[in-house]
Amino acid sequence: MTSRRTFQAPKGTRDFYPPQMAARRRIEEVWRRASIDCGFEEIEGPTFEHLDLYTVKSGEGIVSELFSFRRAGGEDDYALRPEFTPTLARMAAAKGASLPLPTKWFAIPTHFRAERPQRGRLREFLQWNVDVIGLGEPDGEVEIIEAAVLALERFGLTPRDVQVRLSHREAIAALLRSLGVGEARVPAAFELLDRFDRLPPDEFARRAGELGLDEGAVARLREAMVIARPMSDGPGAIAAAMGIAAAPLASIEPLQQRLRASELLEWCTFDPSIVRGLAYYKGIVFEVHETGGAERAVAGGGRYDGLISLVGGPDLPACGLGMGDVVLSLVLKDRGLLGEDEGESLLPRPDAFVIALDPEATPRSLAIVRSLRRAGHHARLSHRASRNLGKLLGDASKCRARFAVILDAGASEGRATLKDLASGGQVEVAIANLPAELASRLASGPAE
RNA sequence: GCGACCGUAGCUCAGUUGGUUAGAGCACCGGAUUGUGAUUCCGGACGUCGCGGGUUCGAAUCCCGUCGGUCGCCCCA
Numbered sequence: 001m002t003s004r005r006t007f008q009a010p011k012g013t014r015d016f017y018p019p020q021m022a023a024r025r026r027i028e029e030v031w032r033r034a035s036i037d038c039g040f041e042e043i044e045g046p047t048f049e050h051l052d053l054y055t056v057k058s059g060e061g062i063v064s065e066l067f068s069f070r071r072a073g074g075e076d077d078y079a080l081r082p083e084f085t086p087t088l089a090r091m092a093a094a095k096g097a098s099l100p101l102p103t104k105w106f107a108i109p110t111h112f113r114a115e116r117p118q119r120g121r122l123r124e125f126l127q128w129n130v131d132v133i134g135l136g137e138p139d140g141e142v143e144i145i146e147a148a149v150l151a152l153e154r155f156g157l158t159p160r161d162v163q164v165r166l167s168h169r170e171a172i173a174a175l176l177r178s179l180g181v182g183e184a185r186v187p188a189a190f191e192l193l194d195r196f197d198r199l200p201p202d203e204f205a206r207r208a209g210e211l212g213l214d215e216g217a218v219a220r221l222r223e224a225m226v227i228a229r230p231m232s233d234g235p236g237a238i239a240a241a242m243g244i245a246a247a248p249l250a251s252i253e254p255l256q257q258r259l260r261a262s263e264l265l266e267w268c269t270f271d272p273s274i275v276r277g278l279a280y281y282k283g284i285v286f287e288v289h290e291t292g293g294a295e296r297a298v299a300g301g302g303r304y305d306g307l308i309s310l311v312g313g314p315d316l317p318a319c320g321l322g323m324g325d326v327v328l329s330l331v332l333k334d335r336g337l338l339g340e341d342e343g344e345s346l347l348p349r350p351d352a353f354v355i356a357l358d359p360e361a362t363p364r365s366l367a368i369v370r371s372l373r374r375a376g377h378h379a380r381l382s383h384r385a386s387r388n389l390g391k392l393l394g395d396a397s398k399c400r401a402r403f404a405v406i407l408d409a410g411a412s413e414g415r416a417t418l419k420d421l422a423s424g425g426q427v428e429v430a431i432a433n434l435p436a437e438l439a440s441r442l443a444s445g446p447a448e
Numbered sequence: 449g450c451g452a453c454c455g456u457a458g459c460u461c462a463g464u465u466g467g468u469u470a471g472a473g474c475a476c477c478g479g480a481u482u483g484u485g486a487u488u489c490c491g492g493a494c495g496u497c498g499c500g501g502g503u504u505c506g507a508a509u510c511c512c513g514u515c516g517g518u519c520g521c522c523c524c525a
Contacts (some may be wrong), residue, residue, distance in 0.1 A: 064523090115452095116521095118521095390482085
């Protein structure tokens with residue numbers, strides 16, 4: 001009995017067919033290589049955690065954004081991980097005093113959030129996490145920014161395509177205090193600033209007023225928030241552009257010096273409107289944005305000193321970054337940097353495509369494919385019934401094979417035709433020598 | 449959780465004020481031919497018009513619901 005029932009992938013999830021999977025592997029590979037080259041070590045944790053791990057960090061309000069569950073008959077609440085930082089903090093805490101400092105870890109896990117899908121946001125996604133434990137400001141931040149920039153660079157992006165937009169919560173807090181915001185209201189002011197560009201101007205002014213800012217102060221704050229200056233500008237120049245005294249910006253100077261030394265300045269912009277929503281961030285905060293401003297943030301991060309002790313570990317400074325695959329893919333596709341055809345061109349190319357024209361040669365073609373594979377070549381076989389050479393070569397060309405091995409009547413005498421599908425040239429070779437012939441031609445041929 | 453727009457073949461779409469058996473191009477599969485990636489030709493599969501209900505003599509078309517997609521809001525770790 002066959003079922004007529006059909007199934008769809010759950011809302012906000014993706015099916016990765018071979019081309020999409022090739023694009024995904026490409027992204028993961030760049031992330032992984034950039035991390036390793038920067039001295040980070042790969043880790044992974046469970047796909048789900050105790051629900052408490054997330055509520056202790058983010059409050060009960062987070063539960064509505066989670067996929068949480070309880071095993072039938074069980075008593076423990078779990079949640080699919082919506083982010084990696086709590087897992088990382090837990091893993092670091094579990095090592096306690098034995099954790100070498102600094103520790104540099106990265107991970108490329110899947111995450112789950114029970115949100116309404118929209119552009120750049122899905123319910124299941126990949127997020128590259130890069131974290132440094134045990135380094136203070138700004139050394140940890142620069143390690144992370146360097147890894148992020150290296151990856152972005154390897155994707156083919158330039159400082160004209162994307163910028164790391166940085167700010168410093170201490171600098172902004174100093175500004176807020178100078179404008180008349182009481183110390184107790186600074187966290188609330190951060191929340192408001194996080195929504196600066198999403199709120200209508202009069203609504204922003206009204207809420208700012210509730211925090212103790214008078215009309216003139218709101219105007220000065222607004223003026224200060226909308227500037228974005230190259231990070232190569234000194235604190236004095238940035239303060240001048242913001243229309244404020246230089247003193248509050250003193251805290252960004254060490255960061256600038258380190259970025260200059262690491263030759264990262266051209267990738268970085270000072271943007272006071274970057275505050276990040278999370279209450280636990282302190283100090284330097286940053287997001288990677290496409291310069292056109294069309295997409296959501298490609299990545300975000302900051303310092304979260306105190307989080308590891310919150311989950312029972314030692315009190316260690318830490319900072320990190322998360323880069324999601326969804327917005328990144330949009331940015332790369334917009335620029336043709338992820339294969340024009342949804343990843344089709346990123347599929348692995350066969351070294352050889354074996355065609356048996358003569359029915360007698362079919363068993364021999366199986367042995368040839370086996371010998372090529374044992375020699376480390378990516379070899380494929382035609383499973384088509386047709387003996388139409390044109391069609392078979394078309395198949396070879398369609399799967400982007402580099403060479404075709406054609407077996408005709410000569411195969412019984414141990415000979416085959418090796419055809420270079422890029423140049424069209426072909427030679428007759430002894431079947432016994434095929435793996436070696438292919439290897440030398442692949443080595444001498446064009447790189448791509 | 450809230451709102452807007454959209455769902456016809458694998459893809460892009462057509463389908464008259466509601467009217468017989470829902471169409472085209474491309475793609476796909478099998479084959480023929482010139483045996484070398486092309487061209488041409490023959491043949492094939494292909495849809496419960498997202499799903500369910502309602503109105504009607506009659507629904508792809510109108511109404512309601514639902515599921516999904518897209519884009520916003522909330523949130524953004």
